[in-house]
Amino acid sequence: MSLDLAIPWSTNAPAWTKLAPGPFQATFPAAFSSDEQTLYAFHLDRSNSPLQYNVGNNTWNESPAKFENAAFEGISAVTDPRSGLIYLAGGYKEDNYNAPFWKFLDIFDPVTQTIHT
Numbered sequence: 001m002s003l004d005l006a007i008p009w010s011t012n013a014p015a016w017t018k019l020a021p022g023p024f025q026a027t028f029p030a031a032f033s034s035d036e037q038t039l040y041a042f043h044l045d046r047s048n049s050p051l052q053y054n055v056g057n058n059t060w061n062e063s064p065a066k067f068e069n070a071a072f073e074g075i076s077a078v079t080d081p082r083s084g085l086i087y088l089a090g091g092y093k094e095d096n097y098n099a100p101f102w103k104f105l106d107i108f109d110p111v112t113q114t115i116h117t
Helices: none
Strands: 030-032 038-041 051-054 059-062 072-079 086-093 105-109 114-116
Touching (some): 030 072
Antiparallel strands (some): 030 038, 038 051, 072 086, 086 105, 105 114
């Protein structure tokens, strides 16, 4: 669901819009593209590829990019607004929650749909 704050609405009838079904998972790292038109969801249970939500079309698609460390949990994602690159840092193996965080950094390029490690 999304709430459109750009239009006036009463508290009796908020401007809610139902969004297309997305990933069914409690937590996952996600970041918007620098133009804020695409949301990228990473490290999902059933895929080692990011899912892309297009705000304008209300659609989800799978990226052709593939992560080598798809089984990692606890990763953070942030977008550099200047370059448009999305940085994914940290994480731990899902079978060892007590292990120290991994010291790796993946960089996802939304334009080329590639991942650099």
